Amino acid sequence: MILVILDKAENHVKKASLEAISYAASLGEKSGQKVCGIIAEGVSNLGDLNKYGMSEVYEFKSPSYIDTQQWTEIISQAYHLLNPDYIILSNNSLGKSISGRLAVKLNLALISNVIGLKKNVEDVVIQKSVFSGKASAWYRLKNAKGILALMPNGYGLHEQKGSDTKILNLDINIPDSKIVLKDRVLIKGKTPLSEADIVVSAGRGMKDPSNWNLIEELADLVNATTACSRPVADSGWRPHHEHVGQTGIAIRPNVYIAIGISGAIQHLAGVNNSKKIFVINKDPEAPFFKAADYGVCGDLFEILPKLNEALRKAK
Numbered sequence: 171m172i173l174v175i176l177d178k179a180e181n182h183v184k185k186a187s188l189e190a191i192s193y194a195a196s197l198g199e200k201s202g203q204k205v206c207g208i209i210a211e212g213v214s215n216l217g218d219l220n221k222y223g224m225s226e227v228y229e230f231k232s233p234s235y236i237d238t239q240q241w242t243e244i245i246s247q248a249y250h251l252l253n254p255d256y257i258i259l260s261n262n263s264l265g266k267s268i269s270g271r272l273a274v275k276l277n278l279a280l281i282s283n284v285i286g287l288k289k290n291v292e293d294v295v296i297q298k299s300v301f302s303g304k305a306s307a308w309y310r311l312k313n314a315k316g317i318l319a320l321m322p323n324g325y326g327l328h329e330q331k332g333s334d335t336k337i338l339n340l341d342i343n344i345p346d347s348k349i350v351l352k353d354r355v356l357i358k359g360k361t362p363l364s365e366a367d368i369v370v371s372a373g374r375g376m377k378d379p380s381n382w383n384l385i386e387e388l389a390d391l392v393n394a395t396t397a398c399s400r401p402v403a404d405s406g407w408r409p410h411h412e413h414v415g416q417t418g419i420a421i422r423p424n425v426y427i428a429i430g431i432s433g434a435i436q437h438l439a440g441v442n443n444s445k446k447i448f449v450i451n452k453d454p455e456a457p458f459f460k461a462a463d464y465g466v467c468g469d470l471f472e473i474l475p476k477l478n479e480a481l482r483k484a485k
């Protein structure tokens with residue numbers, strides 16, 4: 171059995187977890203194992219998971235918020251009850267916080283940043299992104315069991331024909347949390363950065379946070395999520411959850427639009443796996459142009475109002 175850890179946002183399974191099911195289905199096809207999942211109760215679209223190849227999903231009763239220590243305990247209890255060969259989860263913020271703990275607790279090998287699976291070979295060979303996305307490497311697990319943490323937007327969603335997903339109950343004892351949750355603010359309305367198809371991002375070239383209306387307008391027009399470079403977040407111009415790069419979030423959108431960002435190596439480390447990169451910068455020597463698929467060399471304060479105007483007219 172392959173066990174997928176399903177993460178939810180409000181009452182829906184997150185896209186990153188659907189990707190994890192897609193990956194598990196490919197692995198299951200190769201290794202002849204069925205794909206099962208575990209999830210906290212209260213999700214309305216569980217029946218749709220068969221679209222991605224899930225045969226059974228185990229629901230467990232839970233408090234409204236589960237912290238990372240509780241998640242580790244839940245998954246290790248599920249592991250001992252269900253005895254899966256592989257545990258698959260997304261390498262998103264939840265996955266990053268629990269996969270290492272799980273590997274130690276269950277004494278299992280862990281491969282993080284998984285992006286693919288080698289077809290046409292007899293055993294399981296796993297592709298992993300390395301050196302901040304500059305290269306990929308192929309790994310083979312020495313033992314038959316292991317944990318695979320899948321890079322968000324790394325494998326994609328693959329629908330397939332399937333029969334209904336069976337929904338079952340899983341009896342788990344969740345320990346009390348050692349952490350007191352004081353407040354929780356949900357960022358609503360936008361696709362989270364790690365799941366966004368289009369990202370509009372800006373840097374210090376914007377000069378002042380009051381100019382971000384140009385970026386927000388462009389993002390609204392192309393239905394994108396906004397991001398920023400690190401100094402922008404460090405100086406409080408934008409919230410920290412928008413900071414992308416080596417020390418921020420690593421993303422793989424279909425389109426990344428970088429405006430007034432130099433393209434320093436630490437920034438590129440988090441965005442250079444984007445499928446298409448568009449750059450607007452007034453400096454023809456800006457390093458970002460080397461990584462760009464399309465570039466406009468010019469003053470963003472002249473280009474953006476015209477671009478937004480043209481997009482508004484085209485709508």
Ligand SMILES: Cc1cc2nc3c(=O)[nH]c(=O)nc-3n(C[C@H](O)[C@H](O)[C@H](O)COP(=O)(O)OP(=O)(O)OC[C@H]3O[C@@H](n4cnc5c(N)ncnc54)[C@H](O)[C@@H]3O)c2cc1C
Pocket residue numbers: 372373374375376398399400401402413414415416417418429430431432433434435436437440450451452453456468469470471
């Ligand atoms: C250990 C470490 C980790 C780091 N991690 C990260 C990270 O995760 N993410 C990250 O982003 N950075 C990171 N950095 C910082 C990184 O090295 C750069 O300093 C940072 O990315 C630069 O941000 P910027 O491009 O917004 O600003 P700048 O370097 O100031 O560049 C601004 C750009 O805007 C252009 N510009 C200015 N005015 C205009 C205009 N009117 N029109 C068009 N273009 C204009 C300029 O030509 C320039 O290219 C890290 C650094 C270190 C040492």
